[in-house]
Amino acid sequence: MSLDGASRARFNLDKAAVLLLDDTPMGMAILVQIITGLGAKTLYRCTSVEQAREVASTYELDLAIVDGMAPSGLGYDFVRWMRTEAKEPNCYTPVLITTAHTPATDVARARDCGGHIIIKKPIAPKVMLERILWVAKEGRPFLFSGSYVGPDRRFRNDGPPDGVGRRREDLTEKAADAVAAAAAEPQSQPEARAVS
Amino acid sequence: MSSVRFVFPKVRLAEILKTPGGLTVADALERAEANLEEIRPTCIAELAALLEYAEAALERLAEDFDDAGLADLYAIAVRGIGAGAVCGAPGVDDALTSLCDLIDHLRTTGQYDRPAVGVHVRAWRLLMNPDLPLAGAQPVLDGLRKVSARYAA
Numbered sequence: 001m002s003l004d005g006a007s008r009a010r011f012n013l014d015k016a017a018v019l020l021l022d023d024t025p026m027g028m029a030i031l032v033q034i035i036t037g038l039g040a041k042t043l044y045r046c047t048s049v050e051q052a053r054e055v056a057s058t059y060e061l062d063l064a065i066v067d068g069m070a071p072s073g074l075g076y077d078f079v080r081w082m083r084t085e086a087k088e089p090n091c092y093t094p095v096l097i098t099t100a101h102t103p104a105t106d107v108a109r110a111r112d113c114g115g116h117i118i119i120k121k122p123i124a125p126k127v128m129l130e131r132i133l134w135v136a137k138e139g140r141p142f143l144f145s146g147s148y149v150g151p152d153r154r155f156r157n158d159g160p161p162d163g164v165g166r167r168r169e170d171l172t173e174k175a176a177d178a179v180a181a182a183a184a185e186p187q188s189q190p191e192a193r194a195v196s
Numbered sequence: 197m198s199s200v201r202f203v204f205p206k207v208r209l210a211e212i213l214k215t216p217g218g219l220t221v222a223d224a225l226e227r228a229e230a231n232l233e234e235i236r237p238t239c240i241a242e243l244a245a246l247l248e249y250a251e252a253a254l255e256r257l258a259e260d261f262d263d264a265g266l267a268d269l270y271a272i273a274v275r276g277i278g279a280g281a282v283c284g285a286p287g288v289d290d291a292l293t294s295l296c297d298l299i300d301h302l303r304t305t306g307q308y309d310r311p312a313v314g315v316h317v318r319a320w321r322l323l324m325n326p327d328l329p330l331a332g333a334q335p336v337l338d339g340l341r342k343v344s345a346r347y348a349a
Contacts, residue, residue, distance in 0.1 A: 005225050012218025016209060024275045026242045029235050030282055037228025039219045062209045070274045070296075071267070092205035100277035101296035103270075104304050121278030122289045125228030129221065136209040144201040152202070 003130045011133065013039040017059060020045050021052045021075055022067040022098070027121075031065060031098070034125050038132070049078045056086050061093045063132065066115070068099040073106045076113040083114035083149040091149075092142055094135035098123060114150025232282050239282045246276045247320055254317045261308040269313065270299045280323075287323040287333040291316060291340055298344035305347065312343045 018040050022028040028045060035043060044059065046052035052066070064082065069075040079095050086093075097115035110118060116135040119127060141152045219227070250272045257265040273295045280288030295316035302308060319336050322328065 003221060005222065007221040010218050010220050011213045011224070012215045013213065014218060015215060016212050026239060026275070026279050029238065030232065030278060033231035033235055034228045037231040038224045039227075062212055071271055089205065089208065092203075092207075094207065094209055100274045101293060101300070103296075103300045122281035122286070123278060124281070125225050125232070128228075129224065132209075133213070136207055136213055138207050138210045139204065140207075142203040142205055144203065145199075 005126050016040050016062040017042045019055055019061050019064040023047050023069050034128050038129055049074050052078050056090050061090050064093050064095045066097055070101050073109055076109045079113040079115050096131055116151050239279045243276055243279045243283055246272055250317050266299045266303055285324055287337055290337045291319050291323050294340040294344045301347035
């Protein structure tokens with residue numbers, strides 16, 4: 001996900017409608033300076049969940065940057081509300097969650113609220129841009145299950161879990177040799193070899 | 197068994213980002229950094245005000261386990277995380293993160309160590325000093341992390 005900070009590649013946030021939710025003036029000021037620097041012009045600055053719900057119910061949003069709002073964690077509840085209660089297209093809007101600190105009791109709440117990605121403060125502009133470009137990638141499915149609504153979080157392709165392997169690789173070395181030998185033999189002896 | 201449904205929504209942001217015009221990555225990052233520089237004095241003032249609140253909260257912190265006092269300090273410290281980098285004192289962010297970790301560990305496990313909390317608040321003031329060299333900040337931060345890690349569950 002690393003971005004070359006000297007890149008001359010262009011991107012355009014000019015027309016993006018961005019919701020910002022942060023209940024601290026300093027946090028909001030930092031966010032606004034970064035996002036306007038990156039070129040966004042339509043910002044909905046919300047300092048409470050109530051304001052954010054009002055905005056999300058009224059305007060179409062292209063991106064939401066939501067602080068977890070520790071210690072209350074109300075920001076996570078807002079994201080869950082967006083996923084489950086907001087109308088289309090806002091229920092699918094990419095959501096970046098920012099957090100200064102996540103208490104142990106809130107880790108699951110943060111993980112399962114339906115955000116695309118969590119960014120730990122302090123936030124560097126380069127990191128913010130990288131994450132914006134990442135959440136904008138198309139083709140990521142949304143998942144509706146009993147307890148979770150949000151983007152499919154299985155974005156890493158790590159292959160099968162340890163100890164499972166793909167079928168061909170499940171074979172022991174000895175068995176694989178036997179299969180290879182069988183494959184090399186003439187077709188007049190087609191019986192399957194026992195694989196030990 | 198609960199049913200699972202997948203939807204592939206259209207991401208309008210992807211289209212917007214590709215529209216002609218806009219900024220180069222280099223220019224955008226430069227603008228964002230310049231914007232942050234503009235609010236640096238305000239951030240320094242607000243972080244200093246938070247530090248004073250934290251020092252007052254530390255004064256009020258009881259000698260025996262004081263959950264409400266710890267919660268107060270947590271609420272103050274967590275508001276400052278992120279401002280250190282903007283103020284040119286990135287060590288403050290690390291110290292505040294360590295303080296929040298410590299308080300979280302203490303409140304979760306029911307343990308109490310007032311001096312450990314105190315050393316974090318005092319380090320906060322030290323790390324706000326713009327003349328403190330990085331080499332001077334690093335051992336302080338290492339020490340704070342060791343203190344908070346001691347109470348990790």
